[in-house]
Amino acid sequence: MIDAKHYLIQGRVQGVSYRANTQRKARELGLTGWVRNLPDGQVEALAQGAPETLQTFEAWLWQGPALAEVTRVEVSEAEGEPAGSDFIVRD
Numbered sequence: 001m002i003d004a005k006h007y008l009i010q011g012r013v014q015g016v017s018y019r020a021n022t023q024r025k026a027r028e029l030g031l032t033g034w035v036r037n038l039p040d041g042q043v044e045a046l047a048q049g050a051p052e053t054l055q056t057f058e059a060w061l062w063q064g065p066a067l068a069e070v071t072r073v074e075v076s077e078a079e080g081e082p083a084g085s086d087f088i089v090r091d
Helices: 017-030 051-063
Strands: 005-012 032-037 043-049 070-075 087-089
Touching: 005 051, 017 032, 017 043, 017 051, 017 087, 043 051, 051 070
Parallel strands: 032 087
Antiparallel strands: 005 043, 005 070, 032 043
């Protein structure tokens, strides 16, 4: 079964290599989707994969790279947009 989740990550998550590390972790887990910075300082991501793999990914999002300080991860079901065939960093 394939599922898709949308994430909004808050805290100190920009300027700390959060997107690059998120891409690396998602690819390691075999997920597809994307990650990008938002103008308000949040990071947004969409990931598609097996439900148990998405749970592992979500747990990692709470941790992030060493310099990140995650204060909140909002998770919702992703609607409409397919995640693609890779996990990319969007501008």
